[in-house]
Amino acid sequence: RRRAVRGGGRRRGSPGPSPLTGLPPQALVDDTEDVSLDFGSEEELALRKAKIRHPLATFFHLFFRVSAIITYLFCDWFSNSFVACFVTILLLLSFDFWSVKNVTGRLLVGLRWWNQIDEDGKSHWVFEAKRVPTIAASTEAEARIFWLGLIICPVIWTVFFFSTLFSLKLKWLALVIAGISLQTANLYGYIHCKLGGQKSISRVTSRFFVTADAPK
Amino acid sequence: FSGLADVSITEDIPVEGEITVPVGSHSPDEDFSTLDEPVRDTIMRDLKAVGKKFVHVMYPKKSSALLRDWDLWGPLVLCVSLALMLQGGSADSKDDGGPQFAEVFVIIWFGAVVITLNSKLLGGTISFFQSLCVLGYCVLPLTVAMLVCRLVLLAGSGTVSFVIRLIVVVAMFGWSTLASTAFLADSQPPNRKALVVYPIFLFYFVISWMILTFTPQ
Numbered sequence: 001r002r003r004a005v006r007g008g009g010r011r012r013g014s015p016g017p018s019p020l021t022g023l024p025p026q027a028l029v030d031d032t033e034d035v036s037l038d039f040g041s042e043e044e045l046a047l048r049k050a051k052i053r054h055p056l057a058t059f060f061h062l063f064f065r066v067s068a069i070i071t072y073l074f075c076d077w078f079s080n081s082f083v084a085c086f087v088t089i090l091l092l093l094s095f096d097f098w099s100v101k102n103v104t105g106r107l108l109v110g111l112r113w114w115n116q117i118d119e120d121g122k123s124h125w126v127f128e129a130k131r132v133p134t135i136a137a138s139t140e141a142e143a144r145i146f147w148l149g150l151i152i153c154p155v156i157w158t159v160f161f162f163s164t165l166f167s168l169k170l171k172w173l174a175l176v177i178a179g180i181s182l183q184t185a186n187l188y189g190y191i192h193c194k195l196g197g198q199k200s201i202s203r204v205t206s207r208f209f210v211t212a213d214a215p216k
Numbered sequence: 217f218s219g220l221a222d223v224s225i226t227e228d229i230p231v232e233g234e235i236t237v238p239v240g241s242h243s244p245d246e247d248f249s250t251l252d253e254p255v256r257d258t259i260m261r262d263l264k265a266v267g268k269k270f271v272h273v274m275y276p277k278k279s280s281a282l283l284r285d286w287d288l289w290g291p292l293v294l295c296v297s298l299a300l301m302l303q304g305g306s307a308d309s310k311d312d313g314g315p316q317f318a319e320v321f322v323i324i325w326f327g328a329v330v331i332t333l334n335s336k337l338l339g340g341t342i343s344f345f346q347s348l349c350v351l352g353y354c355v356l357p358l359t360v361a362m363l364v365c366r367l368v369l370l371a372g373s374g375t376v377s378f379v380i381r382l383i384v385v386v387a388m389f390g391w392s393t394l395a396s397t398a399f400l401a402d403s404q405p406p407n408r409k410a411l412v413v414y415p416i417f418l419f420y421f422v423i424s425w426m427i428l429t430f431t432p433q
Contacts, residue, residue, distance in 0.1 A: 083303065083317050087296055094292060102258050115345065117284045123343035171318045 051141045054107045058145055061104040064096030065153045068179065072160065072172075086175055097182040100150070101189070106130070108146040111193040127193040150190060154183040266290050273353045273395055286345050291352020294359050295324050298423075301362045302430055320426065327419045328352060335400065335412050342403040351419070354396040358420065361388035362427045369432060381428060389424040393417055 052058055068089050071078065075085035106112045110130030117123045157179040164172050266289050299320040332347040340347075365381045396416050401409045 083300065086317060087300070090292075090296070094289075098262075103255055115286075117286070117343065117346065123346070174318050174322050 051139055053139055054142060057104045057107040058142055060099055061108065061146060062149050064092050064099060065149060065183070068092040068096060069153065069156055072175075072179075082171065089175055090178060093179050093182050097186060100186050104146065105186075105190060105193075108142045109190070109194075111190055113189040113193050125192075127189070127196045129193050129196065150183075150187050154180060154187055157183060262287065262289070269349075269353050270356060273356045286343075286349035288345070288349060288352065291324075291328075291349065291355065294352060294355045295321060298324070298355065298359050298362055301359075301366055302426060323422065323426075324352075324355065327422070331415045331419055334415050335404065338408045338411055339405060340400075340403045340412065342400065347400060350396055350399045351416070354392045354399075354420075355423065357388040357391040357395070358385075358423050358427060361385050361424070362430075365427060365430065366432075369430075373431065385424050385428045389420055392420045396420075 071085065071089050071092065075089075079085060101113070112128045112130075113126065115123055115125050157176060161173075161176045161180060164170070164176050265285055265287060269287075269290055299317050302320050303317055328348050328351040331351060332344055335342065335347060336344065361384050364384050368377050368380050368384075371377065393413075393416060397413050400416065401413060404412050
């Protein structure tokens with residue numbers, strides 16, 4: 001005897017093949033009960049199943065960086081003016097720095113870093129890692145996109161640095177240096193968060209396993 | 217399960233444990249579930265901080281707001297607008313003011329970095345980015361001077377306009393230097409104040425010189 005358990009508690013008019021056996025449920029109609037299990041609302045269920053839970057954050061994480069690189073590569077097609085390209089790329093790089101530091105980092109991987117100056121003027125760099133996973137926590141796909149974007153772009157800007165230096169297009173050098181420093185700053189900050197959190201994350205998980213260990 | 221038949225649990229051993237997961241400290245953004253709300257709040261908060269600092273530069277009384285919550289958005293905006301206004305050439309020319317634009321940029325940022333290094337080496341207590349923040353924000357009076365100069369030059373470029381521009385630039389230069397030293401000199405030991413003020417004086421002097429000698433093509 002099998003019970004077909006369907007979450008959500010809706011009794012369908014003409015049920016299709018049973019999900020367990022694939023056989024038409026004619027034979028199971030007597031035994032089938034709709035047991036309503038509360039998995040949470042439909043939205044939460046969809047959120048849990050989705051591969052990317054923060055589509056907007058993921059998009060913007062990559063959008064500003066990639067646009068800056070594309071604008072740098074194809075600036076001659078967009079506009080004749082050096083100044084317009086310079087200002088556009090600089091603004092894109094600044095927006096990217098701000099959004100990766102303040103928004104996409106905490107949404108996609110739960111990490112955050114900032115600088116704090118206390119009463120007597122000493123400056124501290126604070127690196128924070130989120131430990132308690134929530135429903136809207138990030139997925140592996142998002143984390144992978146985050147780290148790939150974070151690592152590949154400074155490498156590309158370093159390549160631009162050398163190509164600018166050796167082709168003697170020195171007026172772009174200031175921009176490339178600005179790009180490298182902004183993107184490397186974010187990379188360094190997040191790596192520091194990740195590494196700094198490692199020790200405490202393992203301590204928390206080991207504590208969890210020790211206290212919750214009931215003999216089976 | 218025949219293998220477990222001889223396992224017995226005596227009454228002496230207490231079977232208990234904690235199943236609660238220790239909740240870490242709630243960072244302020246853990247409760248947000250939508251993307252729009254927190255981003256808008258973050259943007260508004262940062263914009264307000266930038267605006268407050270601009271106001272502080274115009275009325276430089278000793279306050280810790282400029283020093284404690286530093287940000288570099290204001291200096292970026294001021295630097296870009298000053299560099300845009302300092303361009304002379306027309307948009308169609310081959311030499312479209314490219315080097316001049318990057319020059320202004322490099323002068324401002326490199327100059328600010330050098331001043332900061334200088335004050336740190338002299339034993340200042342202010343941090344690197346705080347100093348950059350203050351120097352950048354105090355370029356505001358000179359940016360205003362540049363705006364006024366461009367407007368005056370639209371009217372004419374004779375002696376009268378030169379005198380007006382000279383007065384305006386000198387006044388704004390004095391304002392910038394006073395505003396930045398009001399914030400920066402306090403972090404130095406008293407016998408080193410002149411050594412710190414002098415490079416700041418030079419820095420704003422160079423920018424004022426660029427503004428005063430600007431002539432549109």
